[in-house]
Amino acid sequence: MIKNKNLKRYILCFLLAALLSGCTAIGNPITVRTPDLDATLYWMVDDAVSRVSTQIVHELDMRFDQLLTTTTEVKKYSQTVAITPDLAGITSVPSGLMTARAGEMSTLFPCVDELKFVADITIPDKTTVQAGKPFTKTWKIRNNGTCTWTDSYKLVFSKGDQMTDKKEINLPEGTIVLPDDTIEISVYMTAPKEKGSYASFWLMKSPDQKLFGAGTNRDQAIWVKVEVK
Structure with missing residues (x-):
């Protein structure tokens, strides 16, 4: 187990530098400049935050679109329910219905003969x-x-x-x-x-x-x- 903190930091920086420089064979000896560890860590954290922020914005954007779609559908449904039927095309009422309604009205409000x-x-x-x-x-x-x-x-x-x-x-x-x-x-x-x-x-x-x-x-x-x- 590696106990020396400087050695561990050196290995981490070495691996990170190899990845950033496109190395394909870790076994070959490569001479690289020791990177600035603080700057490297800052870049890694900033990139991670950027990725998370981008994902959050994307998800919020999708949910907002879904909310707009749902609101529009509810509004259309409400307008459909509230529409008053067009009675302009109705020109007559079946005589049977008229007779039935007349009978109901005469029962409720009978006329008077005098x-x-x-x-x-x-x-x-x-x-x-x-x-x-x-x-x-x-x-x-x-x-x-x-x-x-x-x-x-x-x-x-x-x-x-x-x-x-x-x-x-x-x-x-x-x-x-x-x-x-x-x-x-x-x-x-x-x-x-x-x-x-x-x-x-x-x-x-x-x-x-x-x-x-x-x-x-x-x-x-x-x-x-x-x-x-």
Whole structure:
């Protein structure tokens, strides 16, 4: 074992000089100038630090590139998720879906049926009619509710003197009466054969078989009153 520190340093310098000068045969005697050990060690340390620094910078650069790529992908994904669908091309909704949605809405927010008397178009109250003779009573009424009336709605005899063989009369085919709109409805009647005062009261009936009329409670009927002579 080599104990002399100077000898060990000389051997280290000799080997380092041989490597730096490109020697190929260590066994051949070579005369070299003893290198400056401090400068040599400084160069070795500086080179090692340089290599480590270069590797660290390279790895940091690669990680930074990966971070940028990931950030860009996340940003693109976020933008994709946030995009609002273009509805410009949708021109219609399937009738089945519309019917289903309408049914759901009507269940949650049912409309209200109500009528309001506007005027007697024919046969004002206490009009004189001949016994046994036919006449036509026509009312003008307003849709005072929130439902739309159709030909599925009916005028229904409520009480009094019927003066007709029909207790229910459908609104004319194709009828559409929106809320606040008016309609004229008629009943063909025949005056009784006996003289006297007669009155016939009528309500409306919705497609779900509910009777309704005018007033706060939507139960006031419209009527016709005649004097038979």
